[in-house]
Amino acid sequence: EFRRFSLERSKPGKFEEFYGLLQHVHKIPNVDVLVGYTDIHGDLLPINNDDNYHKAVSTANPLLRIFIQRKEDADYSAFGTDTMTRKKNVLSNVLRPDNHKKKPHIVISMPQDFRPVSSIIDVDILPETHRRVRLYKYGTDKPLGFYIRDGSSVRVTPHGLEKVPGIFISRLVPGGLAQSTGLLAVNDEVLEVNGIEVSGKSLDQVTDMMIANSRNLIITVRPANQRNNVVRNSRTSGSSGQSTESSLPSSTPNILGTLQGEEESDEEDIIIEDSGEPQQIPKAAPTSESIESLSQIELLNESTQNGFLPSSEMNSNHSAGSISMEYEVPEPGRKSLEEDGTIITL
């Protein structure tokens, strides 16, 4: 059955309230349900916390389509970042859950319990012989688990083939992140680290670069085994004739552009004020707003001395309460604010 109701986009409130509202609208006050929505790509994504709820509301265009399932007969596999092709199927599954009734139901964790550990990125702009791998150190306790070494490789230069020094992956630690992704292998040549070419840099420099970027490490490699390369459609492979190393620098500006957004988000320092709770250090607001934010903070400081205040509670939700807290994707609204800040302070 379908229901239609309106929400104020600017003030979506909290997920708890929204959940209550749904139960109320559908008159299922005591039934546990799973809430999902389709995003702009047509993926069915879950709504189960404040963050993805806010995201859902902010991206709704103009309608936010929400799917509600009973928890006990929910089909978890329906969620995910699949492409349009599966969309119909998914919808039919969701709409007619009894199709699956007889199948033994495998209990797996909710999608929000997963975090991406690695991905291949920028496939469209890189030569086929190269692979850009992103390792998400955050969200896993696994060590990155690989070693690099000096070596030499052959390059195509205007003067013909030339032997040049290079950096190679020398070892993968069993059970480490690098090995478990299957995207890196021993003897892969490392070409870039987070958009910066490693040629001309020493092994120790590259080591330091990788460690400095370890929370969001993006390395471009030329795999030793070239058989598993991504096969592209004819349009892009047409240009692959020139895509040797020598053509790489020309694509670097693009790469840097795509990386910029991530670069900003890779870390947040933590501050403990007056031996209170650790908090992430916010970005400085643009100077015009600084007075406002200052007064706000002073208020906060006074209140923490008294005890709890709703606002600090909200903060603690953000900051799991320990130093080894992890970074969470910032809300888009705040991110644009940061950039504003940068423009003005520069």
Place this chain on the structure above:
Amino acid sequence: MRRFLRPGHDPVRERLKRDLFQFNKTVEHGFPHQPSALGYSPFLRLMAIGTRSGAIKLYGAPGVEFMGLHEENNTVMQIHFIPDQCQLVTLLDDNSLHLWSLKQHGGASELREEHRFTLKGPPGSPPSATQVTAVLPHSSREVLYLGTESGNIFVVELPSFRVLEDRTITPEAVLQWIPEDNCNRRSCELVEALREHPKNPDQILIGYSRALIVLWDLQNNKAIHHFLGSQQLENLYWQRDGSKFISCHYDGSYTQWPVSSDNRQSEPLENTVPYGPFPCKAISKIYWQTTKNGLPYIIFQGGMPRASYGDRHSISVIHGSQQTAFDFTSRVIDFFIIFSSDPAAEFDDPSALVVLAEEELVVIDLKSAGWPAVHPPYLASLHCSAITCSHHVSNIPLKLWERIISAGSKQNIHYSSMPWPIDGGTNIAPDPPQRDLLLTGHEDGTVRFWDASGVCLHLLYKLSTVRVFLTDADPNDNMNTLGEDEWPPLRKVGTFDPYSDDPRLGIQKIYLCKYSGYLAVAGTAGQVLVMELNDEDAEHMVDHAEADLLQDQEGYRWKGHEKLKTRDGPVRFEAGFQPFVLVQCQPPAVVTSLALHSEWKLVAFGTSHGFGLFDHQQKRLVFVKCTLHPSDQLALEGPLSRVKSLKKSLRQSFRRIRRSRVSSRKRRGGGGSASEVQEANAKFDQDALQEMELAPVQRKIEARSAEDSFTGFVRTLYFADTFLRDSSRHCPSLWAGTNGGTVYAFCLRVPPAERRMDEPVRAEQAKEIQLMHRAPVVGILVLDGRSTPLPEPLEVAHDLSKSPDMQGSHQLLVVSEEQFKVFTLPKVSSKLKLKLTALEGCRVRKVTVANFGSCKTDDYSENDLAVLTNLGDIQIISLPFLKLQIRYPCIRKEDVSGIASCVFTKYGQGFYLISPSEFERFSLSTKWLVEPRCIVDMPEVTSNNHMHNKSGTENAARKSSPGDCGEDERKSGRLMEHALLNDEKVLKEIQSTLEGGR
């Protein structure tokens, strides 16, 4: 909009950058590493020192310095000035000869290599035929006589180095004139010495190794006299009037020979073994100096009794009944005597003995009773005890300067008052703009205060902290307690003493407040001393306090060294800096950071366990903070084990050794022991290589976690009066940064001056910032409302700085090894950052705020960060926007000790060690440039008139272009460094200090 304006392409800024920044290596301070040859020109009154790495340095009056470098980087074996010329000839160990000359250029003299030459024998002749053993520049200035191993004496024309073959003096020609019964062909092998007759330039004295000495007539090509000694010859010296000469021998004897016209074969007048009768070592060089009173000075090197004093490095001076054997701390390279150079003078009248030993220069005043040493104004042995740290203080107030000098002069009373005898050339460099002090901490617990204002690094005062502690060696133990009737009459001279009684005494951190004269010094065994300048000797108690940095942490056991034992009761201190408080850190780990605030009378110190704050007015510990991570066990294992970085540097060294092997092979000529060493080296290399091949060099890529070792290591401490809690009230604060990327901020309450003694200083932790990249914090700085760094304590009180802007909001700059970050205060929010490592792969090793003035206008100056990275690059980063301005390669990245020793000044200069005994001075500023600039004029006696006139006109036009002569200087500086680092021995030395040192 401004975002699209790419930084670095703003033409106005680019122009300004050119007016502000310029990189120059200007001068090398200290004592040349591994000197190998010495030369002196009595005419120019200049001294030349050659080194094993092929450098040649000339010194005259203080400030007159020249440097040259042989391209081959080979050892300089001999240096000879051409008589009455601004020229000198060097002989290298590859048998090449080089002619250098001092030419005036751009208003200042420069040392340039003019020609090079290698003597070539006829085809098929053995290399020994042309191996040069003795060089005699003839007083005619037209020819050089070259004695060789084969016994031939070649004559080459100057300056073209053309061999005048018809004038060669062959052994055969010499033998014709000598009766055959007492000579054969072999007695004419190897020319040991060539000496021109002091009165008759047509006669030269030839000394062959097998004790045959021949006086040769150059005009008629015949032997006038021959003299036959019984012992192998070492050297010769003419008496001033030419009536006699003296020879010294391998067996420790010297012999006087008369030269009379009637007798063709002379018998010796006198043969003496000064330290006989038991076998003695060779006398390798001898001088015979006449005086008015008739008693000559006989000065010779060596000759000590072989069995009991064979290991001494001595030079003996005999004058009548006075005899002293100066006993040097290291091998004597060579020596010369300064005597009356006026050719008309009847007597030599020696005034000073100048001795170049391997590790120091010693000058003895021969005119004053007791032959005291002269305090050299340059060539100081920086490494007389190994340097462990350095600290630079710019712009010292005159008052403090004078007090330090007066304290120092009381220490120097045993030096001679003689003016510096080597006084050639004229220093035309402008007077140094300000008084600068360089303080070096040493392994033996001393701090040396150097005048670093100008070209000559000059020791002002030496402070010893040893007196506070009980050590095994009694400080009153005098090395010179030899009795009156001791034989030989040895007298220890020189200050080089690399052996430390107790490594725990080593100085690790120094902090001097130039306004108050308070000095804090911290050492290897967790000792922190606070001192005050006192112009009088005093005897007083030193207050002790303990700071337990572990606090309540349970289960830790310190496995390192014990703390130093202190002396009970009052201690007598000489005038100068006198300690009044000793704070002992527990556990007694090496002090890793130190800060002193003389206005608040507080001293902060940190070790690998935590940090503390001490009130030195009330002599009370304010607080301690333990920074140790519970899982960090390594910090307790005692002195820092530098496992990680050592491995790294070892690897690099192996590579270097491998690279330098080729050149070192070439360098080592003959000699049994040398080839043994070479073999051992080759084996060592091979082993190292094998090891490398078995386990390929690889690096682990792993994110840093909180559990890494040494996270608690306190790297930096900083006092600031800033807005810590709220934006309405500022208060004193103490900031600390650790190896694990944590910054602690403590809010301090310092009672006002009138109640300073009554109320305690209080501290409360206000902030703790954890940098998520967890890189070591190496610098903390607060910028005021105008984005200017906060002034130093007492700077405002002395009207030397504008008071900081306390209206606007302050900013906090945290420099980690990997990033620069600016945060707002009091609410900490991140404002700006510059990531160094993530992009460049380089790490910050040293960082300082420096003030750069424009060379174009006097009224513009700005503050920037001067940064040294682990790659040896120097970068200048603007404040407060953190934009990279400029980058210069400065130190080779393999030169670990050079990078570790670097210290920046407040006005954009810096120093780093290029060898254990030498600081290289560099400048980043266009405005402050301390470099030698001097003129050497031909003295009046020369007939070369046009030359003199020319220099006169150039004198008037001097100060024209300081730029272009700096260029050469810089080039040679770099080469020099290169030469040093290619030397395996230096490398190993660096290695061993790394391994054993800390």
